[in-house]
Amino acid sequence: MVKDSAAFRHRFLPYLLVAPQVTITLVFFIWPAAQALYQSFLIEDAFGLSTEFVWFENFQFLLSDPGYLHSFKVTMVFASCTTFLSMGASLLLAVMADRVIRGAMIYKTFLIWPYAVAPAIAGVLWYFLFNPSIGILAYVIQSAGYDWNHYLQGSDAMILVIMAAAWKQISYNFLFFLAGLQSIPRSLLEAAAIDGASPFKRFWTVVFPLLSPTTFFLLVVNVVYAFFDTFGIIHATTSGGPAGATEILVYKVFNDGFIGLDLGGSAAQSVLLMFMVGIFTILQFRYVEKKVEY
């Protein structure tokens, strides 16, 4: 923020300027969040006639509910596989794109395409590829002797949503890895090359360690993405099934709150999720602070 001498003084203008942002934030963000917090301490009877204040009972119930713990486990598997797959593939592509001189721009143009595709549509595209009766990938897998059917097999459905989620995120990771790679000083790589380090060795001893801030940042972003932005993929393809095999936490909040109408339980889930986002946000900002110190 600017020093005194440069700041404007005005009695009501600054309030007018921040009013729209603050109003929308208070009405549509803070107030609902407070509501969720409040409701998470309540239990409503079956007819919605009376509510009872129950302190942490909703949370206790949730944390001992096998369904919720299962959903948590599913989310962890989904998030870690998506993150690993997407970051691995994009790192490989970014390292290659950083090596080539000719055509780099063309590769980049093609690789940023999935960024613009909605998660739900990414889900539908992969759903079509894996469709047991007409999907091309399902056809290839079935020719190899495996009976692919994501309508019945939980693990198949999980692979489907992971592929769709990882595919969608490749562009983002690729762009950040490429930017990270391009900011590594050439002189370091040249020095390593003169010392006789092979490209492969250079990557693991020089490039990868120097890339670690980017990697850490992307790790957080990808986990957040897999936790919270993949609702569309799940809803448009497997709807959490078969038998809850792909029911990630965000989908469960939606399902319990909107379809099951369990307000207290859903609110408690919301509060736990907010807590998780809070942790991720803090992690992300720690990264920013560290980077400033460099």
Added chain:
Amino acid sequence: MVENRPILRFLSHLILILGVLCVFLPIWIAFVASTHAPHELLSAPIPWLPGDQFIQNYSEVLQEGVSGSDSISVAKMLFNSMIMALSIAIGKISISILAAYAIVYFQFPFRMTVFWIVFMTLMLPVEVRIVPTFSVIASLGLLNSYAGLSIPLIASATATFLFRQFFMTIPKELVEAAKMDRAGPLKFFRDILLPLSRTNLAALFVILFTYGWNQYLWPLLVTSDESYATIVVSIQKMMTAAESEPQWHLIMATSVLAMIPPVLVVIFMQKAFVKGLVDTEK
């Protein structure tokens, strides 16, 4: 490059080409499927090359829609999506640039409070507070309206922080000079700050337009009335109907149509977009 190794260079290109092909596969297959007659998509393997039903399929969805959402045409859904995406992008940019301007260039009580309130939005994505936000919208009577679709999504911490960061790099001599020339705060904003922010505005527009267009959960909750359905949400409804009677050619045509606007925006504004994306997250 550090040294010249032809084999390695060949390998790099090979991996990149394979990567691009893998990344492109789903889109290509969707396009191919959207150009065939329905009977060709009944059993595996489906064709690899486009068929001759392109005009037929696309004009059918654009004019009539698909069963499962047959009350409105895909053209109308595209229109709804466009309104939502533009309102979100323009709305977010406008309110964020104003808030950032106030936070950076004015001294006023509660400035830090405002800053933290805005910061809080980062921790509260719609996905985690679905039910109470829905109740707020319902009690304000905003269900099934364009306002309900876009207004709750236009608060933005990221955009505010980006503008704040950018304003702080502008030398303060500029403000002092403007004040010396008797420029008021609004004139300074309009004639100096806005023109300087052009690049950031363009980059943010790409990111936020894509964000708005691709919204899923929110439109799903807010629009029970079909005439407000956005295209991204409608595809799921077509799929559910498709369980009984597969209309893959039409579903894929709709998917391709739903991808085109954000993809075009990203590709044509690629340079601003890439720079903006990498900057925003810092």
